Amino acid sequence: MPTILGELTGEEARNSTYMGLNPVVKILIPLFFSLDVLLVRNILSAASLVVLVFAVLVIAGVPMRVLRNYIILISSLSSFIVLSFVLFTNVPGKVLLECNLLTVKAEKGSLVWKVSITDEALYRAAVFILRILAMIFTATLFVATVSDRDIVQGLRDLHFPLGASVAVSLFFRGISLFLEDFRIIREAMMARGVDFEKTSLSRRFMLYANALIPLISLMVSRSYEVSLALESKGISPTTRTRRRGGAPLRKRDLSALALGVAQFLVFLRL
Amino acid sequence: MTEKVKRKVTWMHIVTFVFATAVAYVLAVVSSLIFPVLGAPGVSALYVAAAVYVPLGVWMGMWGALAGYFSCLFLGLYPSGYTLVQSIVWSFADFIEALIPALLFRALRIDPDFTVKRGWAAKIFPLLISLGTIILLLGVVVQVLWGRLGEPFTSVYVYSVYTGLALAVLGLITGLFVGDKKTWATYIVSVVLTSVASGLWGAGTLTVFNFPPPLPSEAFWPVLVGWVAGDLIVLSVLSTALLVALTPVFKRTGLYVEGWWA
Numbered sequence: 001m002p003t004i005l006g007e008l009t010g011e012e013a014r015n016s017t018y019m020g021l022n023p024v025v026k027i028l029i030p031l032f033f034s035l036d037v038l039l040v041r042n043i044l045s046a047a048s049l050v051v052l053v054f055a056v057l058v059i060a061g062v063p064m065r066v067l068r069n070y071i072i073l074i075s076s077l078s079s080f081i082v083l084s085f086v087l088f089t090n091v092p093g094k095v096l097l098e099c100n101l102l103t104v105k106a107e108k109g110s111l112v113w114k115v116s117i118t119d120e121a122l123y124r125a126a127v128f129i130l131r132i133l134a135m136i137f138t139a140t141l142f143v144a145t146v147s148d149r150d151i152v153q154g155l156r157d158l159h160f161p162l163g164a165s166v167a168v169s170l171f172f173r174g175i176s177l178f179l180e181d182f183r184i185i186r187e188a189m190m191a192r193g194v195d196f197e198k199t200s201l202s203r204r205f206m207l208y209a210n211a212l213i214p215l216i217s218l219m220v221s222r223s224y225e226v227s228l229a230l231e232s233k234g235i236s237p238t239t240r241t242r243r244r245g246g247a248p249l250r251k252r253d254l255s256a257l258a259l260g261v262a263q264f265l266v267f268l269r270l
Numbered sequence: 271m272t273e274k275v276k277r278k279v280t281w282m283h284i285v286t287f288v289f290a291t292a293v294a295y296v297l298a299v300v301s302s303l304i305f306p307v308l309g310a311p312g313v314s315a316l317y318v319a320a321a322v323y324v325p326l327g328v329w330m331g332m333w334g335a336l337a338g339y340f341s342c343l344f345l346g347l348y349p350s351g352y353t354l355v356q357s358i359v360w361s362f363a364d365f366i367e368a369l370i371p372a373l374l375f376r377a378l379r380i381d382p383d384f385t386v387k388r389g390w391a392a393k394i395f396p397l398l399i400s401l402g403t404i405i406l407l408l409g410v411v412v413q414v415l416w417g418r419l420g421e422p423f424t425s426v427y428v429y430s431v432y433t434g435l436a437l438a439v440l441g442l443i444t445g446l447f448v449g450d451k452k453t454w455a456t457y458i459v460s461v462v463l464t465s466v467a468s469g470l471w472g473a474g475t476l477t478v479f480n481f482p483p484p485l486p487s488e489a490f491w492p493v494l495v496g497w498v499a500g501d502l503i504v505l506s507v508l509s510t511a512l513l514v515a516l517t518p519v520f521k522r523t524g525l526y527v528e529g530w531w532a
């Protein structure tokens with residue numbers, strides 16, 4: 001069964017050993033990394049986490065071209081974070097650059113908008129950017145290694161209620177359905193003569209906004225189909241189904257889990 | 271005598287809520303990347319996802335509010351990079367976006383009828399409402415930040431408040447001509463309230479109060495202005511279109527929630 005990323009982009013992790021891990025382990029490892037992000041306080045721990053998650057991505061065999069697609073996203077976010085720390089903040093530290101952007105003389109003084117770049121401001125921005133990078137890598141690891149079925153099975157094995165497990169799985173399914181519907185609507189608009197390449201940004205925004213109505217309408221009909229399918233199986237949202245015993249954890253699953261816990265403990269002390 | 275049938279939560283509510291969360295999450299990510307507010311990851315000057323929350327609040331009550339909450343929670347985590355605790359607190363901003371219209375329509379017992387009887391009014395009122403409220407807000411910001419410096423900021427404040435208020439009131443009056451007066455008046459009030467309330471919570475939890483706030487406190491005003499202005503434009507233009515086109519669909523399919531959950 002294709003992974004979530006496989007359904008979205010056609011790319012997925014290729015390492016058969018990692019992919020063969022128990023779904024519970026494939027859910028818990030990214031969860032441990034997400035918890036690590038909460039513990040990141042300085043540049044050393046942030047950089048270590050980025051390197052660690054990247055190493056796991058490589059081990060899992062996630063194609064690097066997937067990560068290459070995130071470069072624009074990461075650089076755009078990074079530049080906005082740096083601007084935030086430079087334009088609106090006056091972080092104390094060694095001043096590297098200072099200049100007045102705007103001066104307005106008023107009745108009782110003057111308004112001065114000053115840009116001040118300090119070493120501390122850049123340090124804080126770097127920690128923030130590294131944390132975002134770690135989260136993006138973690139999310140990629142999760143979506144590139146689990147399928148819809150893995151999510152339901154893994155969450156059920158972790159004693160989640162059936163309704164909640166199905167809902168989490170449907171959330172990811174919903175994203176891919178939405179993107180697929182959007183592609184279809186975009187093609188239909190192009191078939192009717194809309195040229196997305198030649199239209200201005202504001203006009204393009206309005207065109208995409210117009211696509212919202214058929215998209216939400218399609219979402220309603222898909223919800224109807226999916227809920228009918230669930231109800232036809234005789235399961236109501238409050239049904240208490242007896243859970244079958246999950247797949248047993250093998251040695252390699254336990255080793256992977258132990259490594260996950262160990263690295264979490266290391267970050268706890270960093 | 272007719273006995274009122276007690277409605278129950280069905281898979282249809284849950285599945286629509288989950289799909290709506292997914293749709294809103296994608297829209298939120300796309301908006302915050304294409305139209306970002308400077309210095310605030312996850313905040314967009316044209317937050318298209320908000321256009322889905324308000325109609326969802328009107329149609330589905332608490333399910334809409336929850337869809338807003340969870341999509342914002344995921345947006346806060348990925349790709350904005352806030353911690354789980356920060357995101358849990360921040361996400362109430364989008365919960366509020368759907369909760370206010372849901373609360374107003376249910377508290378006033380209004381059966382939403384978004385039929386447009388006068389097209390010209392439907393086209394003009396979003397412009398007047400958003401422009402008026404944005405000018406009003408800018409005036410308040412100028413007064414709070416630089417009012418102590420006296421002229422010319424005092425005059426800017428006074429003229430902005432009067433002009434903004436006049437335009438917003440004119441927008442409200444025009445909105446009453448669109449169709450069913452109760453529905454449209456409640457909707458316009460909820461658009462303004464929801465933008466301001468979610469902007470205050472969202473900008474506040476990003477810059478002033480959180481565990482700890484992820485952004486510097488000096489960013490509060492730019493984030494607030496960007497948030498409220500973006501919400502007003504998106505809600506008054508896109509949400510109106512969605513409500514007009516899809517309210518009959520929701521009522522027909524049985525997805526329309528009369529109470530809070532069913």
